[in-house]
Amino acid sequence: MIALSDQAIEWLVRLQSGDASDAERQAFEHWRAQSNDHARAVREAELLFGAVDETEVARNWSGLDHDLAMASPTLAFKSVSRPATRRKRPMTGRMSFGPKRWGVMVGSLCAMLALIIIGSLQGQDLWARWNADYSTTIGVSRTITLPDGTVAHLNTSSAFSIDFSGDIRQVNLAAGEVIFDVAKDASHPFIVTARDGASMAVGTVYGVRIEDDCVGVTVQEGVVEVSNRSGSSVRLNAGEQAYYQDGAVPKLVEDADLAGYGSWQRGKLIFNNRPLGDVIDEVQRYKSERIVIARDALRNLRVTGVFETAELDELLNSLEQTTGAKLVRLPLLTVIY
Incomplete structure (x- = not known):
């Protein structure tokens, strides 16, 4: 936008x-x-x-x-x-x-x-990186391993924090884009929150990206459920992508071209x-x-x-x-x- x-x-x-x-x-x-x-x-x-x-x-x-x-x-x-x-x-x-x-x-x-x-x-991104557990600067990407064994690939200008203390593994994406190779743990679902919604998986590979007031979720392997605070949700399989905005129902991208996804x-x-x-x-x-x-x-x-x-x-x-x-x-x- x-x-x-x-x-x-x-x-x-x-x-x-x-x-x-x-x-x-x-x-x-x-x-x-x-x-x-x-x-x-x-x-x-x-x-x-x-x-x-x-x-x-x-x-x-x-x-x-x-x-x-x-x-x-x-x-x-x-x-x-x-x-x-x-x-x-x-x-x-x-x-x-x-x-x-x-x-x-x-x-x-x-x-x-x-x-x-x-x-x-990037005023908001700078503040997000300052308060995040993990972050990258402009033009820099990095790969880290989280405490549960999940591998997180951070794109440029990205930031997120984690909370693995309860029954779920929760990640709060504050800026940018991250692809998660989620460690399997059926008893502790893996949830990524971003803006007004969340995406949940048990063991899969998927990316979450913030674009202005939209959030995109792209699944490379497995199944991910995307929902927002209104209770609306959509289930994504491998090779599918959806976007959601504050207060709007998550929408599946019908013609998503994922051939080059994650090439960064x-x-x-x-x-x-x-x-x-x-x-x-x-x-x-x-x-x-x-x-x-x-x-x-x-x-x-x-x-x-x-x-x-x-x-x-x-x-x-x-x-x-x-x-x-x-x-x-x-x-x-x-x-x-």
């Missing part, structure tokens, strides 16, 4: 590009009127834009137009030939999107986002025809800087490929090397436009 602050920024960039239509302006007004939070996000973005319009970076970048290249809307990671007039390095990808003139106020966007990043980067344990991220927006959301989990896509058209690019988690900058670099998209990098921020 894209934060309201990011959405407000994207709206302002679009409206100031010079290409915004009357329909887009009306859509913006409708978006802003959805709630007080939406209106507040717009006011904060407008104030920040006004404060940085006269910066040197803004003066250097404001009003620049960029032609975006045409090609197939798929990133199919293989070598691509480019015009001889453009210097390039061999890449393993191909991306493109429809051509459109785009005047981007990059300097204003970068300066504005830099001001809000420190307050938005091998230091890889695998994407199969995924929108670039989703890919960047996943990459963000492994990067300390904030990554923002400034154009909706870029979010819809389809991505298929395998990336090393330790070399995710190559994915970002491929945007510039195989399309007309541009990247602006600051110490705490990367903008794709």
Whole structure:
């Protein structure tokens, strides 16, 4: 889920590009009127834009137009030939999107986002890791063995605590994602609580992941029962996945693609025809800087490929090397436009 602050920024960039239509302006007004939070996000973005319009970076970048290249809307990671007039390095990808003139106020966007990043980067996760029994930092994964013999594989920026003192083995996942290879003990069910729900197993392999206000449960082996506080539940078998939100019934994912699930344990991220927006959301989990896509058209690019988690900058670099998209990098921020 894209934060309201990011959405407000994207709206302002679009409206100031010079290409915004009357329909887009009306859509913006409708978006802003959805709630007080939406209106507040717009006011904060407008104030920040006004404060940085006269910066040197803004003066250097404001009003620049960029032609975006045409090609197939798929990133199919293989070598691509480019015009001889453009210097390039061999890449393993191909991306493109429809051509459109785009005047981007990059300097204003970068300066504005830099001001809000420190307050938005993983505040809850930092608190969760501070209070957790086990945790990982950004870009780091680890494997530990719990007192009962269960093996826990922690993904990036994850944190959980345990309570094995009673008749059940309870894990409280506070942040991130963990795959549990549960030690069999029929007399002591293994329960992972996260947000408004829980998942229970006796001996199995399954992962639990927090994504904003959603929790995903994916079963690799055995059977897991997923429930929430309302009493609703769903039983998952091996190869199945479900999500739940606060107060909502857990829902089975009918078309779950689990071929690459847990690939981060091998230091890889695998994407199969995924929108670039989703890919960047996943990459963000492994990067300390904030990554923002400034154009909706870029979010819809389809991505298929395998990336090393330790070399995710190559994915970002491929945007510039195989399309007309541009990247602006600051110490705490990367903008794709």
